[in-house]
Amino acid sequence: MALPELGQEEKHLVVRGFFMNLGRLLGEFTQLPKLNRNNISNVVVYDGFENYASSVQRGKGTLFLTAHFGAWELCPFAHAVYGYPLKFVVRPIDNPLIDRLVNHYRTFSGNEIIAKKNSLRDILEALKKNQGVGILIDQNTTPDAGIFADYFNIPACTTPSLAAIALRTDATVVPGVLIWDEKLRKHRLHFEPPVELVRTGRTQIDIAKNTLRFNQILEGLVRQYPDQWLWGHRRWKTRPPEEKDLYSDLYS
Numbered sequence: 001m002a003l004p005e006l007g008q009e010e011k012h013l014v015v016r017g018f019f020m021n022l023g024r025l026l027g028e029f030t031q032l033p034k035l036n037r038n039n040i041s042n043v044v045v046y047d048g049f050e051n052y053a054s055s056v057q058r059g060k061g062t063l064f065l066t067a068h069f070g071a072w073e074l075c076p077f078a079h080a081v082y083g084y085p086l087k088f089v090v091r092p093i094d095n096p097l098i099d100r101l102v103n104h105y106r107t108f109s110g111n112e113i114i115a116k117k118n119s120l121r122d123i124l125e126a127l128k129k130n131q132g133v134g135i136l137i138d139q140n141t142t143p144d145a146g147i148f149a150d151y152f153n154i155p156a157c158t159t160p161s162l163a164a165i166a167l168r169t170d171a172t173v174v175p176g177v178l179i180w181d182e183k184l185r186k187h188r189l190h191f192e193p194p195v196e197l198v199r200t201g202r203t204q205i206d207i208a209k210n211t212l213r214f215n216q217i218l219e220g221l222v223r224q225y226p227d228q229w230l231w232g233h234r235r236w237k238t239r240p241p242e243e244k245d246l247y248s249d250l251y252s
Contacts (some may be wrong), residue, residue, distance in 0.1 A: 001236065001246060002152035002225065017227020021180065027070045032105050034078050043179055044178070048191040052132075054082070055172035055194055061127030064088075065195065067138035067218050068230035071187060075178035076134055077109050078189055085110035087126050088134035089119050090134040102149045103209040120165070126172045134176075135162045137211075137219055138230070149212040149242055152219055157238035166197055173197065175217050179225055192217070215229035 006014070027045075035043065036191050055062040064086070076088055089206065090113055092105075093099035103113055114122045114133070137159050140146075146157040166173050175192040195217065198209040222229040236246050 001154060003223075005138050005194045014226045015231070018231045019070045019228070021070065021228050022230075022232070024146060024180065025073060029073050029105065032074065033107070033108050035081055035082060037079070037083070040078055040081045042056060042186070044074065044182070044187045044189050045081075046082075046191075047188040048193075049176055049189075051191040051193050052176070055174050056130065058172055059130050061169065062086075062132040063127070063132050065162060065214050065217065066134050066177055066231065067221075068116055068136060068138050069138070069218075069221065070148065070178040070225075070228045072136070072178065073106065074187065075176070075189065076181050077106065078178070078187070080109035080111045080134075084132065085112070086132035086134055087114050089114045089116050089118045089123070089136070091113060091196045095176045120244050123165060124169065127165075127169050132234040133171075133214070135159075135165075137162050137214060137232055137238060140235050143238060146238070147208055147211060149208065149214045149215045151235065152222075154236050154246070155240055155243075156215065156236055159212050163197075163207045167199070167203070167206055168208065173214075175221070176223055177214070180228060181242040196239055 003011070003014070003017055018039065041154050052062065066072070066219070068227065079086060088111065090103075092115060093102060114126075138151075141157050141159050143157060147160050148155040148210050149158045159175065162173070165171065172197040175195065177190055179188045179190050194249060195210075195213065198206055200206055200209075234247055239245060
């Protein structure tokens with residue numbers, strides 16, 4: 001659905017790369033407590049750090065536009081090891097024992113967790129202190145919690161929270177993902193230039209336009225590195241009322 005222009009062999013390589021990336025993520029997650037300021041550069045190097053630094057200098061807080069891309073658990077962990085802890089929004093894992101273990105690893109380098117439910121107050125407080133907050137917007141959401149914005153030319157139910165908070169607070173939106181670089185045999189913590197927000201003065205229109213822009217930025221990164229995104233997630237599960245289920249034919 002997303003990349004119909006690819007041939008069968010190219011699609012096979014993307015799928016294989018997706019599973020390789022997932023395995024790499026899971027393996028490296030177990031090693032997070034071993035990382036420190038002395039050895040982090042052996043695993044992760046910065047790419048576009050100046051884009052993050054300019055946001056800090058601006059002083060209105062940083063909203064990281066990010067996704068389940070590359071080694072997404074290592075991404076904020078490494079940033080904190082380098083000396084820049086942040087807060088990020090997560091949904092609790094259903095199994096409380098696993099949730100406790102995972103959050104212990106996530107916060108080992110100084111990061112803080114913000115539970116997705118009732119998260120707005122904590123986000124606003126962090127931004128007021130010029131801190132960074134990571135929000136992953138690449139997963140399907142329900143119609144009552146999302147709006148439809150194209151992603152790979154297909155309407156995708158997307159959380160509008162990042163756009164709404166950015167417009168409300170004037171925080172800087174910085175796209176950031178961790179990219180596995182096969183040549184370097186390291187991850188690149190990649191920050192893109194801050195996003196210039198659409199501001200027409202009409203709140204709902206501005207939220208919709210900026211959410212679409214955010215999806216387009218993530219799509220551009222996925223198109224560059226298609227094997228590093230979480231294709232196993234049913235991103236287009238929720239459909240507009242007039243559309244049928246896009247996955248029924250694939251699994252019938």
